[in-house]
Amino acid sequence: DSGVTQTPKHLITATGQRVTLRCSPRSGDLSVYWYQQSLDQGLQFLIQYYNGEERAKGNILERFSAQQFPDLHSELNLSSLELGDSALYFCASSVGPGTFSGNTIYFGEGSWLTVV
Amino acid sequence: DAKTTQPPSMDCAEGRAANLPCNHSTISGNEYVYWYRQIHSQGPQYIIHGLKNNETNEMASLIITEDRKSSTLILPHATLRDTAVYYCIVKSRVTNNLFFGTGTRLTVIP
Numbered sequence: 001d002s003g004v005t006q007t008p009k010h011l012i013t014a015t016g017q018r019v020t021l022r023c024s025p026r027s028g029d030l031s032v033y034w035y036q037q038s039l040d041q042g043l044q045f046l047i048q049y050y051n052g053e054e055r056a057k058g059n060i061l062e063r064f065s066a067q068q069f070p071d072l073h074s075e076l077n078l079s080s081l082e083l084g085d086s087a088l089y090f091c092a093s094s095v096g097p098g099t100f101s102g103n104t105i106y107f108g109e110g111s112w113l114t115v116v
Numbered sequence: 117d118a119k120t121t122q123p124p125s126m127d128c129a130e131g132r133a134a135n136l137p138c139n140h141s142t143i144s145g146n147e148y149v150y151w152y153r154q155i156h157s158q159g160p161q162y163i164i165h166g167l168k169n170n171e172t173n174e175m176a177s178l179i180i181t182e183d184r185k186s187s188t189l190i191l192p193h194a195t196l197r198d199t200a201v202y203y204c205i206v207k208s209r210v211t212n213n214l215f216f217g218t219g220t221r222l223t224v225i226p
Contacts, residue, residue: 002159033213043216056211090159098212105214107159
């Protein structure tokens, strides 16, 4: 158990709909990351937050948005869903934003999203 | 960010050491080498990381060459539960992000 909690574990929704995925980081971690894993794309970095502020952006679509709240939990909002958005969405957390030894990134178990 | 090259797949007999190689010839001086694994569709699991020196923990050993252009992850006594995709990643020095490649699919054979 990494200490990163994600809900829901599984979600099935229709095209055009909107969903929210939730993540609670490990106790003491201030930085949160979102990743997407689909069959054809592998693990892709979406976005990073540190202490409520956006820190880095990866291959995140404009239909997707995220935020980190004052209690440090984070939500990933996916809207106007398409079949191709079906994937595993992982949240991860680390102590801080920078690169230093010990600032290891730990992953949650993911949220399976199926768009039908 | 430095790219890594790993063999797509490897087999290892149960109880033997599994040696997983990784090339990262464009690594910069302050960039760390990280290893993660992903068992089926579970969340990636942190294994070990290093900068210049060899490292060992309860899961594995990491051997980094002196020029830092390659490394080897060693699982000393592979078990069936070690069957997974293993990712070698050079960690971004700017944003602490991990950029995953295609990894090595390790199959431990009974």
